Amino acid sequence: MIDLNREIETFVKKSSKNNSKLYIIKNLNDLLISKLLSEKQLENFKTNYKFNTDKPIINLFDFDKKSLVTIAYLNPNNNFRESTIDQAAKICNLLEDRIWDLNILSQYNKNDIYEFLLGWGLSFYRFNILKKNKVKKYLNILSLNNKYINLVDLCTVELEGINLARDLINLPANYLNPDQYEIEIKKIFKGLKCVVHKSNNFDKEFPLISMVGRSSEFKPKLIEINWKNKGVKKNENNITIIGKGITFDSGGLDIKPSGAMLNMKKDMGGSAIAIGLAKSLINYNSKLNLKLLIPIAENSISQKSMRPLDIKFSRNRTPVEIGNTDAEGRLILADTLSFAQESDTNPDLIIDFATLTGAARVALGTEVPVFFSNNEDISKKLLDNSIKMVDPVWRLPLFSPYKRFLHSENGALNSTGFSGTGGAITAALFLEQFVDKKINWVHFDLMAWNLSSRPGFPIGGEAMSLRTVFKTINEMFN
Structure with missing residues (x-):
């Protein structure tokens, strides 16, 4: 196409x-x-x-x-x-x-x-x-x-x-389905080892990714790309980039209204930005051991759909209760975050990108991506570089008292929580439960789409935060 x-x-x-x-x-x-x-x-x-x-x-x-x-x-x-x-x-x-x-x-x-x-x-x-x-x-x-x-x-x-991320986001969902996405990623990273996790045991290996994608005609999967700068030792400069790859989001049984569903081909925008960022880092020959993880699924509706208040044990054996089937992105990220920390060498930094919550857009509008982090120095670098690069991002807090909204009386971790407010924060706090406290972590919640055009920035997919993160990573590890 x-x-x-x-x-x-x-x-x-x-x-x-x-x-x-x-x-x-x-x-x-x-x-x-x-x-x-x-x-x-x-x-x-x-x-x-x-x-x-x-x-x-x-x-x-x-x-x-x-x-x-x-x-x-x-x-x-x-x-x-x-x-x-x-x-x-x-x-x-x-x-x-x-x-x-x-x-x-x-x-x-x-x-x-x-x-x-x-x-x-x-x-x-x-x-x-x-x-x-x-x-x-x-x-x-x-x-x-x-x-x-x-x-x-x-x-x-x-x-x-940037252009790669924009193109991926702009592709229609009937073309960029989970199977075609796998093909495109292999083309983009031709020459690098690409591991596609999609075996018959996928439901046991990645239970939450499987739960989200099982309702679709296309099977869910997790794609893993590894790249190493030849001058970097195995145990240093290890960074993992994760991107939410929901190729289309109907909302599931908690179905979206037609207006909200109209542009949901862009719900893989986080993965597109992660792929564009990884491609730029590789082409720049950044001094990294780089791992790219893209969980891919389509959130459809069928007799196999997950239901509200279903409980599923995640990859790290956390019991997760489905608060809303339209909050599927955090589910596939949770299993991916767990997988990212299972290698012999812990990553020095994990960054994930996702078009995760409407609450982040309510808080800061569509043009300013939200990020959360457990590291103050990295957060300051991101904020400083966002100004220098004219690529705006803004930090919201991992406000720990809101964790109480995530705990269900049945002992499970509710995926959306019971507050009704602070949705971007509770989503980030949910993901934080799957990240070791010793590992530096940044989570981006972004729009990945321009609602209006201006020279250089047409309506459509946008690689929001890519340049800010690219500069920050190279400053940290080069």
């Missing part, structure tokens, strides 16, 4: 006198100092042209219809939706389809240029099942100062991870 291993094509090495020139500036004084324009031309420019937020570019002249000179206004900014990344995506969208040489007339730091390159790359993303998105606009990286050339490689690594 679509090539999930698309390369970033917009960055090229093509120098030519016919290349068009893009000049980026912060202010008119820099334009004057540059001597790109004569004083007379500059006066004419001041009189007849004006930058505005809708059109931050000005095409000055086009002598032979082959080479175009364009001046763009770029004001570095870390404000969400107004950032350097957003500005760059808007500038790129407004440019003509040509090969462009980038000329920097103002003082920008390396991060400003990196964000410009990222915004440029993001502006090309389109999801279309009928045709390949053909790039006709290119940036000649040979026009960059040598100190910026290496930024293109890092930018490409991040863009490929």
Whole structure:
């Protein structure tokens, strides 16, 4: 249906006198100092042209219809939706389809240029099942100062991870069913060992994953990918990334209303972000021993569906009572978290991603992912990097007194609890019961979807938190 291993094509090495020139500036004084324009031309420019937020570019002249000179206004900014990344995506969208040489007339730091390159790359993303998105606009990286050339490689690594996550989320559920998801993951990580746990003993090995997925025509499974940087010892820098892979969520017997079910192809968004992140870390050759775990199931309705107040013993033998069949994500994560801690070497960090609760969206809206963690230092790094990367996340507390809402009188652990409020917190506290207190753990509860479009960020699947986590992991382990 679509090539999930698309390369970033917009960055090229093509120098030519016919290349068009893009000049980026912060202010008119820099334009004057540059001597790109004569004083007379500059006066004419001041009189007849004006930058505005809708059109931050000005095409000055086009002598032979082959080479175009364009001046763009770029004001570095870390404000969400107004950032350097957003500005760059808007500038790129407004440019003509040509090969462009980038000329920097103002003082920008390396991060400003990196964000410009990222915004440029993001502006090309389109999801279309009928045709390949053909790039006709290119940036000649040979026009960059040598100190910026290496930024293109890092930018490409991040863009490929982001686009991969977006593509996976945008695929329709009738295509990306659990069986097809397995095929796609094997393609994405071709060359790496892929273990698919789906034997006849699956119900005994992963009872909660099995319980969620047994109602579907497609059997549930757990996919495991392992990758090792050759320079890292076996007992160091061990990180496990987990992503919720519910390919479609009807809600089960506690069925969703049609409006709430409409977009539930995205309920595997956590797994898509986990896969995109893992792909970026591998391509960057991060100094890690990396394990990727993707529990996959479809929450359907049939005579095999789990029922409210059913009790099932999890992989680690915790009796779990089903509070609501529409809270299936935490069930498949629980078994996966248990499995993640059973290797000879305990992970130094476990991160899970999930489109888990509506309560998190009520608390912070759709554009700010929630995270929970048992480690203060890691939490601070994530918050600091979310600002630097213009990839917002926010921490909510693992408020232990709310654990009382999870304990049923029959001795089981209720999956949703009995509070009716604080749903994102009680969901995180439920997952915490399956994590050893000695292991660093971060849990993300996110939307994974843009409800509106802007340059670089179209309606549809979104790799929320990927860049923040990518930077944090590399800072911690590189």
